[in-house]
Amino acid sequence: MATDLAARFHALHDDLVVLPNCWDAVTARLIEDAGAPALATTSAAVAWSLGRPDGNHLERDVMLEALRRITSAVDVPVSCDIEGGFGEGDEALAETTRLVIEAGAVGVNIEDTHAGGFRTVEDAAHRVSVVRQAADAAGVDLFINARTDSYLAGTADLDDALVRARAYLAAGASGIFVPGTGDLDVIGRITAAIDAPVNVLVGPGSPSVPELRAAGVRRVSAGSSLAGAVLGHVSRAAREMLDEGTYTQMDDALGWGDVNALFA
Numbered sequence: 001m002a003t004d005l006a007a008r009f010h011a012l013h014d015d016l017v018v019l020p021n022c023w024d025a026v027t028a029r030l031i032e033d034a035g036a037p038a039l040a041t042t043s044a045a046v047a048w049s050l051g052r053p054d055g056n057h058l059e060r061d062v063m064l065e066a067l068r069r070i071t072s073a074v075d076v077p078v079s080c081d082i083e084g085g086f087g088e089g090d091e092a093l094a095e096t097t098r099l100v101i102e103a104g105a106v107g108v109n110i111e112d113t114h115a116g117g118f119r120t121v122e123d124a125a126h127r128v129s130v131v132r133q134a135a136d137a138a139g140v141d142l143f144i145n146a147r148t149d150s151y152l153a154g155t156a157d158l159d160d161a162l163v164r165a166r167a168y169l170a171a172g173a174s175g176i177f178v179p180g181t182g183d184l185d186v187i188g189r190i191t192a193a194i195d196a197p198v199n200v201l202v203g204p205g206s207p208s209v210p211e212l213r214a215a216g217v218r219r220v221s222a223g224s225s226l227a228g229a230v231l232g233h234v235s236r237a238a239r240e241m242l243d244e245g246t247y248t249q250m251d252d253a254l255g256w257g258d259v260n261a262l263f264a
Contacts, residue, residue, distance in 0.1 A: 002101065002104070002106060002139075002140050003139070003140060003141070005076075005077040005078075005106045006077070006106040006107075006140050006141045006142065006143065007141065008037075008038075008076075008077050009038055009077035009079065009106050009107055009143050010141065010143055010174065012037055012038055012077075013143070013174075013175060013197040013218050013219060014218075015218070016209070016212070016213050016217060016218050016219065016220065017037065017038060017218070017219050017220070018036070018209055018220045019036065019038065019039065019040040019079075019219065019220065019221045019222065020034075020036065020222045020226050021039075021040050021041060021042035021045070021081075021221060021222050021223055021224070021226055021227070022039050022040070022041060022042070022045075022070060023041060023042055023045035023046045023048075023049050023066070023227055024046075024049055024066065024069065024070065025069045025070055025072070025073040025263075026073075026259065026262065027226075027227075027230075028070040028073050028074050028078075029073050029074060029262040029263065030262065032074045032075070032076055033262060036076065037076060037077075038076050038077040038078070038079065038107075039070065039074060039076055039077070039078045039079070040078070040079040040080075040081065040107070040109070040221060041066075041067065041070065041078070041079070041080050041081050042081060042222070042223055042224050042226075042227060043058065043063075043081040043082075043083045043109075044223070044224035044227065045224050045226075045227035046058065046063060046066050046081070048227065048231075049066075050062055050066065054224070055083075056083050056084050056114070056115070058083075060086035060087075060096060060099070063080075063082075063086070064099055064100070064103050067080050067100065067103045067104065067105060068103045068104065070104075071103060071104025071105065072104070073263070077106045077107065078104060078105050078106065078107070079105060079106065079107030079108060079109065079143060079145065080100050080103075080105040080107070080108050080109070081108070081109045082096055082097075082100060082108050082109065082110055083109075083110075083111055084110070084111050084113070084114050085110055085127060085131070088114075090130045093127055093130045093131060093134070094130055094131075094133070094134035095134075097130075097131045097134035097135055097138070097142070098134055098137075098138055101135065101138045101140050101142065102138075105142075106140060106142060106143060107142060107143035107144070107145060107174075108131065108142060108143075108144055108145065109145045109147055109177060110127065110128065110131060110144065110145075110146060110147065111147045111149065112124035112146070112147060112148050112149060112164060112168075113149050113153070118149070118153070121163060121164055121167050122167075124146075124148075124164065124167070124168065125164075125167040125168055125170065125171040126171065128144060128146050128168045128171040128172055128173050129171040129172050131144055131172070132144060132171065132172030132173075133172075142174075143174045143175065144172060144173045144174045144175075145173070145174065145175045145176070145177045145199055145219070146165075146168035146169075146173035146175070146176055146177065147176075147177035147178075147179065147199075148160075148161050148164040148165060148168070148176065148177070148178060149179065149180065150164065150178070150180070151178060151179065151180030151181040151186075152179045152180030152201075153180070154180075156181070158186065158189065158190070161178055161190065162190070162193050162194065165178070165190075165193075165194050165196075166194070169194075169195070169196050173196070174196065174197070175196050175197035175198065175199055175218070175219060176194050176196055176197070176198055176199065177198075177199040177200075177201075177219075177221075178190055178198060178199070178200060179199075179200065179201035179221075179223065180201065181200070182200075182202075182205065182206045182207055184207050184211060184212075184215050187200060187207075187212065187215045187216075187217060188215040188216060191215060191216030191217060191218075192216060197218035197219055198216065198217055198218055198219070199217070199218070199219035199220070199221055200212060200217050200219070200220060200221070201221055201222075201223045201225075202220055202221065202222060202223075202225065203222065203223070203225030203228075204225070233249065236249050237249035237250055
């Protein structure tokens with residue numbers, strides 16, 4: 001089953017795959033029900049839903065339990081955001097990879113930053129190789145989406161992003177995630193220079209999916225933006241109910257039966 005799901009997930013990147021990120025079983029089912037051919041978790045929203053801040057503060061076991069709920073609820077391939085890998089040493093990173101696969105994921109995102117800032121290219125690439133070796137040992141062609149934060153961190157260094165991308169691919173990455181830029185010219189230069197699927201992060205104000213497709217993008221992720229939109233709506237509805245005693249923010253709510261039917 002895992003090998004079939006992994007093959008399906010890899011094949012989706014032959015064109016362009018759109019991933020409105022989920023964070024629990026009900027958001028996973030809703031996104032699957034909307035027609036998503038695959039799912040990806042957002043570490044930020046998973047952490048928030050469990051009462052933790054984002055940024056490598058979530059314990060691995062807690063993340064894995066959330067992942068198991070998601071993979072058990074859906075039939076499509078699932079990719080898991082493992083942030084920095086839940087451990088500095090090779091053994092801990094390999095164990096994270098094995099446990100994520102056991103929990104049902106067929107893809108991972110792994111970042112090239114840690115508490116001290118950017119990892120060296122060599123260190124980050126080595127960690128990608130550790131994930132690849134662990135996945136191979138488990139017999140699963142894991143889709144490793146290696147993330148470089150050159151743009152997200154504000155350095156806007158195309159050369160650094162490309163050096164990192166090529167090193168990560170040589171180490172066994174399947175694709176490259178370059179969040180932090182919505183400039184179609186820059187995105188086009190990135191996709192033209194990287195011989196692998198390129199993932200970009202979208203949200204309010206981002207180029208449309210057709211524009212990103214034309215720029216050569218092969219994966220589009222919402223990250224925490226969808227969660228932010230949902231949480232913003234909850235906040236507005238709660239304030240209206242408490243402050244005004246009215247319920248207009250709930251007018252477009254899904255009905256009890258509609259949500260319950262997702263798990264029938």
